[in-house]
Amino acid sequence: MLQAESIKNIMKTCISRDKNPRISVVLAVYNHEQFVGQTIESIIGQSFEDWELIIIDDCSKDGSADVVRKYIQGPSHHSCPSGTGGPRPADHEDERIRFYQAEKNRGTVRTFNELLKKARGEYVAFIGSDDIWHSGKLQEQIEYMEQHKETAVCFSWAEFIDENGRLYSEDEKECDYDTQIFMHKNCTQGEVLRCFFDSANYFCHPSALIRSEVIREIGGFDLRFRQLHDFEYWVRVLQKYPVHIIQKPLVQYRRLSTENDSLSAVNKQNMIRFMNEIQTIIYTMIKEMNRDIFCEAFHDMLKKEITTDARLVSEKYFVLLGWHMMGVNNRQPAARFLNEFLDDSVIECLEEEYQYSLNDYYEELGNAWKLYPFDFYQEYEILEEEHQALKKAYRSQEKAVAKLNREIQGMSRTLSWRITKPLREVKRLGVKKGK
Structure with missing residues (x-):
């Protein structure tokens, strides 16, 4: 016979399954085996716990789907070989996670729209499969949205990290993106749209928490836009509703240094x-x-x-x-x-x-159509080749210097080096005296 506590736990689980979550987190995955585990961990680690996570793997060619499965299968399937870059093994199956695999690759925009159809929450939160949330992100955003019913979307600032999870600002590494672009003040609808007109989108997509009723009103992402689908979406929202940005970084936005095949890579096409x-x-x-x-x-x-x-x-x-x-x-x-x-x-x-x-x-x-100076891409490619060659030479020199330093350290520990130390001191003093 089941004990009373066990029956209570079963009833609690059944109720939680029937009740729609407050927030639906939607995650499209494609070839991010190295990072998607960290992304899921940052969602599981949220202080706000009334959420569901809906994941669609868009026919990844790497082991991304296998990493995701570690979070939806029982304990016996949660082993994670060391050194694979995979996630920390979960202690138990998290029933808040729903995982789907596409039968064929359909691209980011279609995958996002499919995720939105599956979302049951009062709010929807977006996250990229290589991005990381701070633990209090959802809590801070939902508190603001509950107090400001007129706001359609709540964003936050974001920090840029590289493939190793290091902040670009800390490493002083060169990034091909303005790392301050998401650190924007709050503005009215008209002011934001004017900024869009004058410059560009400054909203961080994986920071967004949007009301589901707004999605039902304005629809999903426009399939005409492969690169700027999020920009077009925020324009549609702003034509009708105000938005808000929490003025601190609640997201770590990953910008890889080797994104030659990504949509954000700098190339002519x-x-x-x-x-x-x-x-x-x-x-x-x-x-x-x-x-x-x-x-x-x-x-x-x-x-x-x-x-x-x-x-x-x-x-x-x-x-x-x-x-x-x-x-x-x-x-x-x-x-x-x-x-x-x-x-x-x-x-x-x-x-x-x-x-x-x-x-x-x-x-x-x-005069309506002006041709843009695309010839600069030929020069850009030449300069990029030179840049990569210099980086390779620099790394080679770094290795040579490190090797010499190790040899010097080894010499300084030898008996002959210690015995001849007085002679080197006399020689050094003689040089100084001669000067």
Whole structure:
């Protein structure tokens, strides 16, 4: 017969299975065998415990799936060979973790959308399969969200770490990214969107905690965007809701020094894709921005007070005309925008109120597409080869110096070295006297 305490534990487990968790943590995994165990450990170690973790492995080619299984199988399966970079073996099966394996590789965006469909929590938290959370992250964020019902998403600052888990700021290593980019102050919706227009996204994706009701309203990630899917998503959120950033680093964001195959690697193909994606995002952002947020965001660029729909179209067109990307004033989004909204009322407004004629518009169409100086990539590749050769030579010199130091230390411990010490002292004094 089962003891009363055992029955109590079984009932508690059944209740917890039926009850939806407060937070659904979603984790897409691909070829991160070395890091995913650390990521899962940082989730399990959260001081806030009412969560579920949903993991999809997108057909990893390494042992990522095997690492994840260590957290969903019984104790007998939790052995972890030393030196593999795998996770600390769990003491017991954690029923809060659900693991799925894709039948074929579908990419990050589709995997994220599948994860969102499986989420049952009141909130959804994103994390990358090589990133690490501080233990109090979820607790601090949910406390803020509960006190500020108007906020759709809560982010935090983040620190950059390398493949060895060391902070770039501590090692003073060179990072191909601005390590302060996530350390941003809080701003209004309009101010954030203006910053997006002028520069770039500064939200750390694996720091985000978003309300599930917001996801149900605005939908999942847009499949058109391979590199900037998170940027486009935050633009959609900000068109409707305010967001908040906790002003301290609650995430360690991993930036590998050898990301030649990743979407964030610097190469010509990724840069062209980036520019095509950001043009579409900026165009859509301005197009769908309501009058109040638009006026707040671009108050310093407005030519006139916006009192009619025709003026709103005109002002949005002029704002897009002033958009720069990579130092080039690219007018293509502006031409596309006016081409969509140009009618008799807009033509009349432009001509009579802004002294901007159709001939001016036609001239803009002739200059709408500016070619970017992609030739610099050839020079970049040459410089990168030289840089790698210098790094290799430097490492070789470091090894040679270390070897000489070991030899010197070995010599200093020999009997002959100790016996001849007085002679070396006399010689040193003689040199000084001669000077």
